[in-house]
Amino acid sequence: MEMLRATYGSDSEEDDADDSAAAPPIVGSRSSSGSSRSKADSVNGRSNLEQLDPLPPPPLDLLQSPIVLDFSSTTQGSRIRSFPHVEGNYALHVYVPVVIPTTMKMPVALFVKRIASLVPGLYAVDIDYPLAELCRDDLKLEQMLLGREFHVSLGRTVPIKVHQIDSIVAMLRQKFQSQRRYRVEFNKWDVFVNDEQTRSFLALEVLGGGLSEITKQIHIVDVIYRLHGLPEFYKNPRPHISLLWGLGDMSDGLKQGIEEIDRSYKNASLSCGGHIFTCKTSGIECKIGKKTYSICKFLD
Template identity: 30%
Template structure:
């Protein structure tokens, strides 16, 4: 009706008042994705990471990434860790790696807007692979390129061919983004203990004893 039309029509004063209220209203929160990108630079503090140091500084919009095979810990594995930590004390303070895994790529950097497409490409590539088993056949020692950390690892025995195929497929995905492929002379392994500094020589002296502990705990249990 005409009365309804009159009621809905605002006067100039009402219009200005409503505009002021809208202008002073609370802004909508940023989406989580933009919050992440607009956050402050992360400062590296080794004290927060048990003395570990970043290989390169964190930059906003860059995501340090890694593709790997996760390991499900079990009783024999935990016992092995305890015995080797005790064997190395007090000379070397070994610490557990919280999420042991077999790396299929180097650590690489993805730009934020690459992530979804990259993940889709990886899934599409690996879906051609059948599920496979992996077994370990002994212990090896590795030191990172910066010589800031040393790792005790289980070397892969059974399953090398399948892992190699997985790495080849992933290398193709990485190449599309001009990212480095995996090491040409790959030594597939799963690091499970670590210590600060370059302690490779000291640990190699203990390696025969540590391998005995590994064999005693039934290597095929891992």
């Protein structure tokens, strides 16, 4: 309080005398002799201060907890981590990379355009770009959505401690070192909803070739997760690649859209119950935080 009085002045000579004795000169004050100012100087100084514009309030974002953007449940156009961010934790994801063959992009693009006309509010997975805008430009649609790498998950995306990273990567590489290349068939369009019911995905599911191989690889990852105290994958895994997402539980609308397109193209390659595309797997990768680890390259 004494320092405040020394800066802004006081209402009586007695106060000024007390301040002069108790408070040292303040560096940067408006008076060169703050400890011996007269009452007139004090009043003038206070008047000058009162004429200055008041300081603006602090930004609201300084009063709020930061939001960590990442994979899972979502607000408009941005992804938010489904588990709380903790300093020293890293998100772990083990997967098989998948690229849609060039010759198969056209039928997939036609399906995506049709679903965009039936179900509004969809976004491209990972890049979070509005599907309606992508569909206005065929080149954008092919490059930004269909030209990127997708993934078939072999385990849940979970938080791990920094000291677990080397052990997990080493075990994954040891267990998968002799894996053989196999062909994956994506046979069906279907809808998946995350555990929190905050995000829906339009995906291509594996029902034919590659299903048994992927299922075995999921069991291997489960063993490694279990040894590190991590939650295992779903009991009845349904391997798939996700292409689009939307907010909330959109399963009813998306399934109706799929059924309508299926009826329209019942005898074409777009049929949801038929063969959509196949590809050869190249290996297994693991993403921890922002770093990607090559676990293995499949043998021919």
